[in-house]
Amino acid sequence: MRKEIILLVLMSGIAIIQSLAQGIDDLKITHGPYLQNVTETGATIFFTTNKLVVSGLMINSGSGEYELIQNSHDGLIDVGDDMHKVHLKNLEPGQEYEYRLYACEIKDYRPYKCTFGDTIISQTFKFKTFDSNKEQLNFTVFCDIHDRADKLSKYLDSNKIEKQDCYFLNGDIMGHIEDESQLFSNFLDTCVNRFATEKPFFYVRGNHETRGQFARQLNSYLDFSNGKYYYAQTLGPVRFVVLDGGEDKPDSSKEYSGLVDFDTYRLEELAWLKKEVESNEFKSAAFKIVVVHMPIIENKKNWYGMAFLAEHFGPVLKEAGIDLMISGHTHRNAWIESQKSGFGYPVMISSNNNFIEAEVNEEEISLKLKDLNGDIEESYIIEKK
Numbered sequence: 001m002r003k004e005i006i007l008l009v010l011m012s013g014i015a016i017i018q019s020l021a022q023g024i025d026d027l028k029i030t031h032g033p034y035l036q037n038v039t040e041t042g043a044t045i046f047f048t049t050n051k052l053v054v055s056g057l058m059i060n061s062g063s064g065e066y067e068l069i070q071n072s073h074d075g076l077i078d079v080g081d082d083m084h085k086v087h088l089k090n091l092e093p094g095q096e097y098e099y100r101l102y103a104c105e106i107k108d109y110r111p112y113k114c115t116f117g118d119t120i121i122s123q124t125f126k127f128k129t130f131d132s133n134k135e136q137l138n139f140t141v142f143c144d145i146h147d148r149a150d151k152l153s154k155y156l157d158s159n160k161i162e163k164q165d166c167y168f169l170n171g172d173i174m175g176h177i178e179d180e181s182q183l184f185s186n187f188l189d190t191c192v193n194r195f196a197t198e199k200p201f202f203y204v205r206g207n208h209e210t211r212g213q214f215a216r217q218l219n220s221y222l223d224f225s226n227g228k229y230y231y232a233q234t235l236g237p238v239r240f241v242v243l244d245g246g247e248d249k250p251d252s253s254k255e256y257s258g259l260v261d262f263d264t265y266r267l268e269e270l271a272w273l274k275k276e277v278e279s280n281e282f283k284s285a286a287f288k289i290v291v292v293h294m295p296i297i298e299n300k301k302n303w304y305g306m307a308f309l310a311e312h313f314g315p316v317l318k319e320a321g322i323d324l325m326i327s328g329h330t331h332r333n334a335w336i337e338s339q340k341s342g343f344g345y346p347v348m349i350s351s352n353n354n355f356i357e358a359e360v361n362e363e364e365i366s367l368k369l370k371d372l373n374g375d376i377e378e379s380y381i382i383e384k385k
């Protein structure tokens with residue numbers, strides 16, 4: 001009798017261990033999906049899995065039938081055991097697409113035979129491509145979150161997500177970057193839970209995101225039109241020019257331990273900017289907005305990085321006649337009139353406890369500065385020149 005009881009206890013213990021092991025071993029989507037680099041004709045979708053899989057997306061462009069899209073590089077279809085990045089191309093402007101994540105486990109990867117395991121096809125998400133013929137664009141800008149995912153979440157409580165076309169994360173979203181888990185816990189998971197499965201965000205690197213041992217990997221979690229942290233994109237009536245201001249102190253500062261080279265980098269970026277402002281896409285846009293973490297303004301109190309930007313980038317942007325610059329970094333709200341920035345454009349700076357909602361139509365840019373409670377502190381209108 002006693003033996004039977006012991007046997008039963010042992011057997012149920014084994015069953016529990018087996019079911020726990022089974023649970024741990026189940027193929028899962030661990031983070032995401034989130035949208036990046038959505039354009040008129042393309043989009044990139046990121047997600048992670050806990051096992052080695054061949055990944056893809058099931059896409060429905062309105063016909064009701066899902067087509068499996070898989071990316072390949074150098075002839076090999078993408079396979080991985082963590083982050084998956086699926087790029088879609090040849091999409092139609094202004095069209096809504098439904099998508100499902102696809103992941104098929106590779107249990108045993110041999111040179112001449114692979115054994116496949118479970119397949120996941122996720123729930124359905126949807127997104128819309130941009131359309132440069134559209135005269136309306138709504139967007140929201142967050143900056144200087146400094147790892148406070150709870151703050152980002154609170155901002156979003158008062159942000160009508162369904163009204164937004166996209167988001168900008170305008171730098172210092174993290175204080176420094178140590179590892180992958182920090183990216184997910186401190187902002188990415190919040191973006192996914194609130195909006196990023198269906199609305200893209202555009203990342204603007206701040207001076208703090210250049211710090212920490214994982215800073216060099218940040219761009220593996222993002223996608224940009226030209227693969228750089230400085231890029232330009234036409235979204236509806238706006239040509240956005242996103243700039244990377246680099247670090248705020250001289251490269252030789254002891255805090256950087258001799259591991260940065262931002263003077264060289266900013267000059268490469270400047271050469272790119274000079275070409276961008278001569279492009280048809282820039283010149284033909286109804287509005288030109290620069291999004292940059294550190295404001296580019298004339299100010300005798302500028303630290304090294306801001307002084308460098310003012311000296312080299314300010315005159316180019318003045319000549320290009322941009323309509324607006326949106327910045328953060330100073331942790332203080334400021335509205336700098338065109339005639340006071342030094343370069344003929346207005347600058348809106350939001351603090352580390354405020355965010356910006358913008359609505360653009362063919363006539364004007366309307367800007368609202370909101371606080372943590374969602375109350376509007378300031379509003380501005382920029383009329384078309």
Ligand SMILES: [Fe+2]
Binds near residue numbers: 207208328
């Ligand atoms: Fe900053």
